[in-house]
Amino acid sequence: MNADLAIQVSGLNKHFGDRHAVRDLSLQVRRGEIFGFLGPNGSGKTTTIRMLCGLLLPDTGSGACLGYDILRESAGIKRRVGYMTQKFSYWDDLTVRENLDFAARMYGIPRRREVVDRALEGLGLTNRSRQLTGALSGGWKQRLALAASLLHDPELLLLDEPTAGVDPAARRDFWEELHSLSARGISVLVSTHYMDEAERCHKLAYIASGKLLAQGSAAEIIHAQGLTTWLLRGNDLTGLSRKLQGLPGVLQTVLFGAMLHASGTDGLLLESTLRAITADSCCRMERFETSLEDIFIYMMNRVDTPGTNAP
Amino acid sequence: MRLSDEFSPARWWGMVLKEFLQLRRDRLTFAMIIGIPLAQLALFGFAINTDPKQMPMAIISADGSDITRTIISTMKGSGYFRIVGELPSEEAGRRALAQGEVLFVLTIPAGFTRSLLRGEHPSLLLEADATDPTATGMALASVTQLSHSVSVKDLTGPLAALAGGEPPFRILVHRLYNPEGISSYNIVPGIMGVILTLMMVLMTGLAITRERERGTMENLLAMPVRPLEVMTGKLVPYIAIGMIQSTIIFLAARLIFNVPFTGSVVTMYLAAFLFVIANLTVGMTISSLAQNQLQAMQLTMFYFLPNMLLSGFMFPFHGMPRWAQILGNLLPLTYFNRLIRGIFLKGSTLPLLWPNIWPLLLFTLIMMAIAVKFYRKTLD
Ligand SMILES: Nc1ncnc2c1ncn2[C@@H]1O[C@H](COP(=O)(O)OP(=O)(O)OP(=O)(O)O)[C@@H](O)[C@H]1O
Ligand SMILES: [Mg+2]
Numbered sequence: 280m281n282a283d284l285a286i287q288v289s290g291l292n293k294h295f296g297d298r299h300a301v302r303d304l305s306l307q308v309r310r311g312e313i314f315g316f317l318g319p320n321g322s323g324k325t326t327t328i329r330m331l332c333g334l335l336l337p338d339t340g341s342g343a344c345l346g347y348d349i350l351r352e353s354a355g356i357k358r359r360v361g362y363m364t365q366k367f368s369y370w371d372d373l374t375v376r377e378n379l380d381f382a383a384r385m386y387g388i389p390r391r392r393e394v395v396d397r398a399l400e401g402l403g404l405t406n407r408s409r410q411l412t413g414a415l416s417g418g419w420k421q422r423l424a425l426a427a428s429l430l431h432d433p434e435l436l437l438l439d440e441p442t443a444g445v446d447p448a449a450r451r452d453f454w455e456e457l458h459s460l461s462a463r464g465i466s467v468l469v470s471t472h473y474m475d476e477a478e479r480c481h482k483l484a485y486i487a488s489g490k491l492l493a494q495g496s497a498a499e500i501i502h503a504q505g506l507t508t509w510l511l512r513g514n515d516l517t518g519l520s521r522k523l524q525g526l527p528g529v530l531q532t533v534l535f536g537a538m539l540h541a542s543g544t545d546g547l548l549l550e551s552t553l554r555a556i557t558a559d560s561c562c563r564m565e566r567f568e569t570s571l572e573d574i575f576i577y578m579m580n581r582v583d584t585p586g587t588n589a590p
Numbered sequence: 591m592r593l594s595d596e597f598s599p600a601r602w603w604g605m606v607l608k609e610f611l612q613l614r615r616d617r618l619t620f621a622m623i624i625g626i627p628l629a630q631l632a633l634f635g636f637a638i639n640t641d642p643k644q645m646p647m648a649i650i651s652a653d654g655s656d657i658t659r660t661i662i663s664t665m666k667g668s669g670y671f672r673i674v675g676e677l678p679s680e681e682a683g684r685r686a687l688a689q690g691e692v693l694f695v696l697t698i699p700a701g702f703t704r705s706l707l708r709g710e711h712p713s714l715l716l717e718a719d720a721t722d723p724t725a726t727g728m729a730l731a732s733v734t735q736l737s738h739s740v741s742v743k744d745l746t747g748p749l750a751a752l753a754g755g756e757p758p759f760r761i762l763v764h765r766l767y768n769p770e771g772i773s774s775y776n777i778v779p780g781i782m783g784v785i786l787t788l789m790m791v792l793m794t795g796l797a798i799t800r801e802r803e804r805g806t807m808e809n810l811l812a813m814p815v816r817p818l819e820v821m822t823g824k825l826v827p828y829i830a831i832g833m834i835q836s837t838i839i840f841l842a843a844r845l846i847f848n849v850p851f852t853g854s855v856v857t858m859y860l861a862a863f864l865f866v867i868a869n870l871t872v873g874m875t876i877s878s879l880a881q882n883q884l885q886a887m888q889l890t891m892f893y894f895l896p897n898m899l900l901s902g903f904m905f906p907f908h909g910m911p912r913w914a915q916i917l918g919n920l921l922p923l924t925y926f927n928r929l930i931r932g933i934f935l936k937g938s939t940l941p942l943l944w945p946n947i948w949p950l951l952l953f954t955l956i957m958m959a960i961a962v963k964f965y966r967k968t969l970d
Contacts, residue, residue: 329969334811334968335968354814357812357813358814362812364808364809364812368806369809370806372611372615373608373612381604381607381608382813384603385601385813385815386813387598387600
């Protein structure tokens with residue numbers, strides 16, 4: 280076992296009845312790393328995270344979190360991991376303070392009052408601490424849940440879509456906080472659907488239909504797919520996008536507002552197709568760094584329609 | 591590291607506090623805690639009148655005299671009986687009883703007065719329809735006093751010699767159709783066990799399934815709190831509720847229904863405590879098995895009905911068929927009914943009650959083991 284790794288699991292499988300929710304999944308997360316976990320809805324992110332902290336038992340596979348075996352030593356994991364569930368899971372009929380206080384008691388945190396006071400202050404909820412949690416807005420609930428999962432100074436944070444429904448300013452604060460935690464050596468596994476957040480992670484993993492499709496830094500993942508992308512600007516991009524579908528070399532078109540991304544693995548073929556098209560329409564085209572979003576859409580489509588796989 | 595895997599009183603107390611806080615804010619449950627016992631008491635106590643008056647009585651008189659008329663009017667005076675008329679024969683009396691036209695038939699035999707004057711202590715026959723013993727019980731109890739009160743007030747002149755000592759005549763009571771004849775006092779103490787069964791099982795049954803349904807179970811499971819701490823922590827508030835409900839019913843029994851209480855209050859609370867725990871473990875088992883609150887509710891009803899029907903609350907235990915008695919012997923309410931009736935009505939003490947205490951203890955242990963075994967430590 281490698282002491283540098285906060286999470287090291289291999290060959291994880293999980294079935295729910297007939298559904299194979301997670302297939303042969305292996306992950307390595309280094310200590311102090313912010314590890315982004317991406318994938319479409321229902322791809323198995325939550326299921327994987329639950330297996331990591333002992334909430335679900337994998338059917339097969341093995342591994343360790345913070346050096347504790349995920350199958351046998353889940354008690355040790357629970358004490359040192361901060362887990363934030365995707366669906367808000369604090370008690371609506373307790374006040375904000377009572378929820379934090381309860382969490383603090385469960386983790387046996389010394390000088391509880393002080394810790395809870397500090398957390399409330401950090402949240403900016405000091406004067407609403409007596410409010411029932413159910414009355415908080417969605418974004419505030421997320422922030423409360425995050426604060427609660429940090430109370431016991433965990434060594435590893437498992438955050439399942441922590442910023443869903445959170446406003447941009449709070450999201451920025453949140454990511455700054457994550458980076459300062461990471462600088463202190465705390466490891467973070469965070470699932471998200473936001474590309475800007477993915478770009479802020481040290482490492483990424485992309486999962487679709489329970490299969491891990493890519494793992495590494497953003498640059499590595501982009502490079503590994505070998506996609507070339509061109510940016511097209513002009514009028515009627517929707518029509519252009521439709522025209523491009525199925526043309527030689529064009530594997531994918533994605534519309535981003537006033538821009539169209541056209542990608543393919545055969546750069547030369549793609550370029551010549553695009554030049555032919557743009558010649559007789561009033562479009563401008565330029566070479567573009569393939570973005571993470573292009574890559575994820577590309578990977579997702581390849582899983583869904585295996586017949587169209589590029590060679 | 592081993593150490594923190596063990597039961598932690600601090601975490602347990604945190605759990606208890608949380609449950610109390612949540613309970614305090616749950617108005618509906620709070621209303622149920624007070625409301626259900628009161629509703630049940632009203633239903634079984636008042637609506638199903640334990641002390642009905644003015645019940646129809648027919649008379650078969652083969653001897654009409656001043657003395658028999660005095661006896662009849664004294665019976666009327668008690669308020670329990672309403673004379674609906676005379677019947678010609680014993681046969682007619684039986685028919686009237688069987689058809690439910692009257693609840694009582696009083697037979698005055700020929701030569702009653704003469705025999706009374708001779709000091710032969712003759713008997714009157716009072717037949718009662720005891721199908722519903724709660725209906726006739728009080729009336730029959732009042733009749734036993736009758737011969738005394740008649741004798742003292744009305745035997746003057748030559749009859750005065752008969753006053754004092756042995757009553758001048760007897761009233762033979764025949765309870766028809768249901769010789770066992772449970773007294774109405776059985777009902778109100780019995781309600782205590784019925785309510786505790788329903789409330790304790792239902793509320794703990796919901797306690798854990800509620801967490802599961804709301805998604806808070808995932809959070810609880812992710813925390814380093816042990817199953818035993820979660821379960822026992824959740825039990826404490828319900829123990830308190832059980833004791834409050836026992837008190838409500840005890841006070842109602844004494845103050846509203848005037849049920850005699852011959853035993854010790856401490857023994858009663860001890861029995862109630864044991865019984866509450868037994869039911870809480872059932873609730874825990876249910877909440878370990880049920881997927882959601884609806885299922886917990888259904889399982890509670892599934893458990894509650896046989897308790898209600900086979901424990902001797904609704905029907906006299908010894909009047910039930912053999913198979914029903916065997917089933918009844920598996921239910922904690924059967925033992926609690928015997929305990930609470932023994933304490934209320936017979937003044938039973940702990941040693942006397944022991945045969946009905948150990949089955950409760952055994953039941954609790956078994957249920958607790960099942961509940962802990964089935965408690966899911968994961969979301970699977
Ligand atoms: N308890 C369960 N019982 C049955 N099926 C389940 C259960 N939990 C998850 N699944 C199934 O497993 C698959 C993976 O679900 P999971 O929640 O892990 O996806 P996800 O990647 O977290 O999705 P999202 O982005 O929507 O949160 C889904 O198809 C889901 O329907
Ligand atoms: Mg999810």
